Amino acid sequence: xGHIIKKIIHIDMDMxxxxxxxxxxxxxxYTPVVVGGKPNSRGVVATANYEARKYGIRSAMPxxxxxxxxxxxxxxxxxxxxxxxxxxxxxxxxxxxxxxxxPLSLDEAYLDVTQNKLHDESATRVAQHIKKTILATTHLxxxxxxxxxxxxxxxxxxxxxxxxxxxxxxxxxxxxxxxxPVSKVPGVGKITNEKLQRLQIKTIADLSQRPxxxxxxxxxxxxxxxxxxxxxxxxxxxxxDRIRKSYGRETTFSDDITDxxxxxxxxxxxxxxVFRAITKQNLRARTATLKIKYHDFQTITRRSTKxxxxxxxxxxxxxxxxxxxQTKVGETPIRLAGVSVSSFEDVNSQQLYFDFDxxxxxxxxx
Amino acid sequence: MKIKCKKQVLLQALQTIxxxxxxxxxxxxxxxxxxxxHDGALKLKATDLKISLTYSLSNDQFEILEPGELxxxxxxxxxxxxxxxxxxxxxxxxxxxxATIVCSDxxxxxxxxxxxxxxxxxxxxxxxxxDILGADFQKLIKKTLFATTTEKTRYNLDNVLVMILKDQxxxxxxxxxRLAVCDRPCNENSSLEGKEFTVPSKGLQQIDRVLSATxxxxxxxxxxxxxxxxxxxxxxxxxxxxxAKFPPxxxxxxxxxxxxxxxxxxxxxxxxxxxxxxxxxKNKSIELSFSSDALKLFAxxxxxxxxxxxxxxxxxxxxFDIKFxxxxxxxxxxxxxxxxxxxxxxxxxxxxxIKDGEDFQYVVLPIKxxxxxxx
Numbered sequence: 001x002g003h004i005i006k007k008i009i010h011i012d013m014d015m016x017x018x019x020x021x022x023x024x025x026x027x028x029x030y031t032p033v034v035v036g037g038k039p040n041s042r043g044v045v046a047t048a049n050y051e052a053r054k055y056g057i058r059s060a061m062p063x064x065x066x067x068x069x070x071x072x073x074x075x076x077x078x079x080x081x082x083x084x085x086x087x088x089x090x091x092x093x094x095x096x097x098x099x100x101x102x103p104l105s106l107d108e109a110y111l112d113v114t115q116n117k118l119h120d121e122s123a124t125r126v127a128q129h130i131k132k133t134i135l136a137t138t139h140l141x142x143x144x145x146x147x148x149x150x151x152x153x154x155x156x157x158x159x160x161x162x163x164x165x166x167x168x169x170x171x172x173x174x175x176x177x178x179x180x181p182v183s184k185v186p187g188v189g190k191i192t193n194e195k196l197q198r199l200q201i202k203t204i205a206d207l208s209q210r211p212x213x214x215x216x217x218x219x220x221x222x223x224x225x226x227x228x229x230x231x232x233x234x235x236x237x238x239x240x241d242r243i244r245k246s247y248g249r250e251t252t253f254s255d256d257i258t259d260x261x262x263x264x265x266x267x268x269x270x271x272x273x274v275f276r277a278i279t280k281q282n283l284r285a286r287t288a289t290l291k292i293k294y295h296d297f298q299t300i301t302r303r304s305t306k307x308x309x310x311x312x313x314x315x316x317x318x319x320x321x322x323x324x325x326q327t328k329v330g331e332t333p334i335r336l337a338g339v340s341v342s343s344f345e346d347v348n349s350q351q352l353y354f355d356f357d358x359x360x361x362x363x364x365x366x
Numbered sequence: 367m368k369i370k371c372k373k374q375v376l377l378q379a380l381q382t383i384x385x386x387x388x389x390x391x392x393x394x395x396x397x398x399x400x401x402x403x404h405d406g407a408l409k410l411k412a413t414d415l416k417i418s419l420t421y422s423l424s425n426d427q428f429e430i431l432e433p434g435e436l437x438x439x440x441x442x443x444x445x446x447x448x449x450x451x452x453x454x455x456x457x458x459x460x461x462x463x464x465a466t467i468v469c470s471d472x473x474x475x476x477x478x479x480x481x482x483x484x485x486x487x488x489x490x491x492x493x494x495x496x497d498i499l500g501a502d503f504q505k506l507i508k509k510t511l512f513a514t515t516t517e518k519t520r521y522n523l524d525n526v527l528v529m530i531l532k533d534q535x536x537x538x539x540x541x542x543x544r545l546a547v548c549d550r551p552c553n554e555n556s557s558l559e560g561k562e563f564t565v566p567s568k569g570l571q572q573i574d575r576v577l578s579a580t581x582x583x584x585x586x587x588x589x590x591x592x593x594x595x596x597x598x599x600x601x602x603x604x605x606x607x608x609x610a611k612f613p614p615x616x617x618x619x620x621x622x623x624x625x626x627x628x629x630x631x632x633x634x635x636x637x638x639x640x641x642x643x644x645x646x647x648k649n650k651s652i653e654l655s656f657s658s659d660a661l662k663l664f665a666x667x668x669x670x671x672x673x674x675x676x677x678x679x680x681x682x683x684x685x686f687d688i689k690f691x692x693x694x695x696x697x698x699x700x701x702x703x704x705x706x707x708x709x710x711x712x713x714x715x716x717x718x719x720i721k722d723g724e725d726f727q728y729v730v731l732p733i734k735x736x737x738x739x740x741x
Contacts, residue, residue, distance in 0.1 A: 354543070356617070
């Protein structure tokens with residue numbers, strides 16, 4: 001059987017946090033902007049816009065250092081909730097194209113578009129479509145890299161930022177990667193890079209000249225990875241992080257209600273139903289969302305994300321109860337309430353249960 | 367009523383009694399111990415309506431100075447006796463229903479209630495009963511009780527199935543993921559033979575406590591209505607039977623397991639304990655990798671690190687890997703008698719069966735990797 005050549009797109013939002021701030025505060029457009037800690041603090045730069053980058057300011061640089069380099073820079077404290085919201089908008093766009101989406105962070109994701117919902121064979125056109133839709137929806141620009149594997153796609157997306165699109169087709173793959181410095185190889189950090197430099201391996205081309213045994217001698221198992229990368233081989237799959245995005249239940253009540261007891265009873269039941277449903281699908285959720293529609297149709301959502309997963313319906317209900325305290329429920333009549341969960345992950349493996357009779361599993365497994 | 371009793375003997379009885387007496391906030395009267403001193407016998411009774419216990423003190427350990435009855439708080443009485451500075455405890459009925467306990471450095475008065483108010487506690491009946499060695503009965507409990515669960519499932523699995531066979535007793539317990547079956551000999555008994563019933567874990571836990579505290583050589587078991595009765599020289603304990611149906615366990619005991627591994631319990635326990643330092647608490651799993659002469663154990667906790675150990679093993683079969691919740695093995699290893707166990711296996715998605723001699727079988731279901739599980 002022939003090897004199917006994959007079509008991977010890496011999307012990277014351009015200076016994501018800073019871009020959102022500038023979008024929301026247009027007066028900052030031509031000013032150096034740093035989103036991160038306070039200028040005199042131990043905090044670090046989360047994102048710097050291109051104006052600030054001209055002063056040598058980079059992500060993860062201490063803010064104090066950034067301030068030293070550019071004292072007239074505008075320092076903005078991050079608004080994570082906002083960034084997450086925009087990130088969700090962008091992910092929703094990805095999911096209109098494919099379910100094979102592997103988010104790396106709020107502003108970066110791999111998409112496997114070998115098969116896609118647009119039924120477009122051209123990954124380049126798919127990438128253009130995504131960029132256009134992101135711009136139309138969020139007024140933000142993204143850079144895209146299109147390649148047969150993750151490693152090259154990621155490098156390509158960085159190739160002509162901002163608002164870039166770089167396509168590396170299989171025939172030009174080696175030509176594209178050979179001149180790159182070895183520091184671009186995924187997994188090569190400061191230490192490995194220094195070691196490579198000492199061995200006179202400066203570019204991926206240099207790397208491709210060395211035999212596998214040499215690389216294994218010096219780098220152990222990682223040598224195999226280096227060897228593969230030098231030949232343009234990266235077998236890592238795009239790992240989709242979801243089967244579905246969220247799961248929820250909600251009900252519009254026959255009368256507007258203020259009775260807390262009733263609301264709690266309903267939400268408890270709702271949490272149980274939601275938890276049972278996702279457990280059946282072997283999913284675990286980290287985020288709980290409470291949705292309330294007040295009598296005047298004003299709709300609010302309150303969301304909370306845990307470090308770990310909700311392990312029981314009770315745990316979910318407890319979180320929902322806490323979220324309920326952040327609303328006007330009880331004072332203001334409500335017409336609708338709902339519970340949903342998101343941030344799913346597949347349960348990696350499954351404890352088997354005895355099959356005592358036909359429907360034992362379904363009941364006992366809940 | 368007035369009695370004089372050796373402190374240690376009374377204390378041991380009260381330790382058992384307080385395990386049965388109810389918490390005060392449920393039914394206040396059931397938080398009491400009933401003390402009965404009649405006809406040269408001294409008995410203590412407690413019940414929470416599900417489990418009832420009568421403790422008879424051996425008659426060379428006490429003296430009845432004046433017969434009578436008392437009904438007083440079990441925990442108060444227990445505390446007073448436990449800290450009593452003297453070798454002997456004197457308990458006396460004071461005004462109406464109250465008790466006075468006199469010791470060398472003072473007096474305690476415990477308010478009591480009318481003894482007649484205490485509900486009747488089932489008596490042992492010799493007619494329908496069977497005999498079994500105390501040590502054997504305790505083994506039956508220890509080797510099955512650990513496999514029960516408090517999780518709510520369709521079958522109530524917080525119970526142990528007790529089967530009275532021709533000349534042996536069989537106990538079966540499962541939590542839906544593993545199953546323990548233990549057999550021990552008992553006397554042949556036609557009237558109870560063929561009977562099957564489910565006993566709540568809590569009742570067996572209490573019996574286990576009594577067995578540990580008193581180490582009786584022989585015990586008797588009886589059945590009246592919906593009660594299991596247990597009798598030793600000192601104790602009669604009755605526990606209500608569970609209404610729940612026990613699942614058809616026989617059909618999940620695998621019969622065709624082609625691979626066999628012989629494991630030294632000591633080596634396996636130690637390797638298991640060490641790899642378990644690196645299991646994820648929320649999602650406990652270890653991988654066992656069997657080959658012709660070695661068993662590799664592997665555990666991985668993303669937040670902590672990983673462990674990989676190898677131990678020699680005699681293995682008859684095709685090499686393969688299988689994942690388990692290590693707790694299932696840890697629990698079992700605690701109750702194994704032999705220095706070596708045999709593990710019967712088939713493949714990574716089929717149950718494993720462990721045998722310790724002829725009278726203990728343990729079936730454990732593995733953790734199936736997701737790709738396979740979702741079919």
